[in-house]
Amino acid sequence: MAKKKKKMPGLNTSSTADISFMLLIFFLVTTSMDTDKGLTRRLPPPPENQEKNAVQINERNIFKVNINSVGKIMTSGQIVLECTPADLARLREMAKDFISGKPHPGETKGPECSMVNVPGLGPTLCSDKHVISLQADRGTPYVAYFAVQNELVAAYNELRNERSKTLFGRPYDALNDDNKGAIREIFPQKISEAEPIDYSKMAH
Numbered sequence: 414m415a416k417k418k419k420k421m422p423g424l425n426t427s428s429t430a431d432i433s434f435m436l437l438i439f440f441l442v443t444t445s446m447d448t449d450k451g452l453t454r455r456l457p458p459p460p461e462n463q464e465k466n467a468v469q470i471n472e473r474n475i476f477k478v479n480i481n482s483v484g485k486i487m488t489s490g491q492i493v494l495e496c497t498p499a500d501l502a503r504l505r506e507m508a509k510d511f512i513s514g515k516p517h518p519g520e521t522k523g524p525e526c527s528m529v530n531v532p533g534l535g536p537t538l539c540s541d542k543h544v545i546s547l548q549a550d551r552g553t554p555y556v557a558y559f560a561v562q563n564e565l566v567a568a569y570n571e572l573r574n575e576r577s578k579t580l581f582g583r584p585y586d587a588l589n590d591d592n593k594g595a596i597r598e599i600f601p602q603k604i605s606e607a608e609p610i611d612y613s614k615m616a617h
């Protein structure tokens with residue numbers, strides 16, 4: 414008599430779906446998923462004490478900085494700079510001169526300054542009328558844009574630090590809040606960022 418073939422018992426798959434669902438939930442809860450963080454760059458604040466209504470700004474009070482699509486920089490006075498360490502350092506010095514009240518190259522009058530009653534210092538000549546206008550091309554490389562931004566902010570930082578050492582004998586970062594406020598009154602940060610436009614015809 415022929416032996417009857419033994420049938421292999423089948424796997425019980427009735428709970429497979431439940432197990433798969435539980436594993437999915439487990440991995441969703443425990444796995445950290447990467448997300449696009451974008452550009453980790455903090456933009457400069459708007460001009461301090463900026464009025465809500467737009468006002469006519471005297472041309473001598475504006476330091477224009479334009480960046481074209483290939484990273485070339487044009488400033489007031491039609492000076493064209495490259496995005497190189499040497500030219501960026503030159504841009505910083507030009508911004509410092511302007512913020513301090515010196516005229517644009519080839520001009521006789523710098524930005525208007527006024528006597529302000531600064532808390533703790535009394536009447537002080539302040540560069541409170543100037544504005545740095547930064548405008549980029551829509552195709553401007555991020556590296557060039559942020560490099561220029563950094564130099565403009567650094568110009569304010571250096572001026573504040575230098576005046577802090579002169580008035581208080583300490584770096585700006587070492588001052589208390591009241592003294593920092595006094596230094597900011599003298600050199601208020603005023604960087605206006607205009608909407609990007611096409612500078613493709615700018616001098617190459």
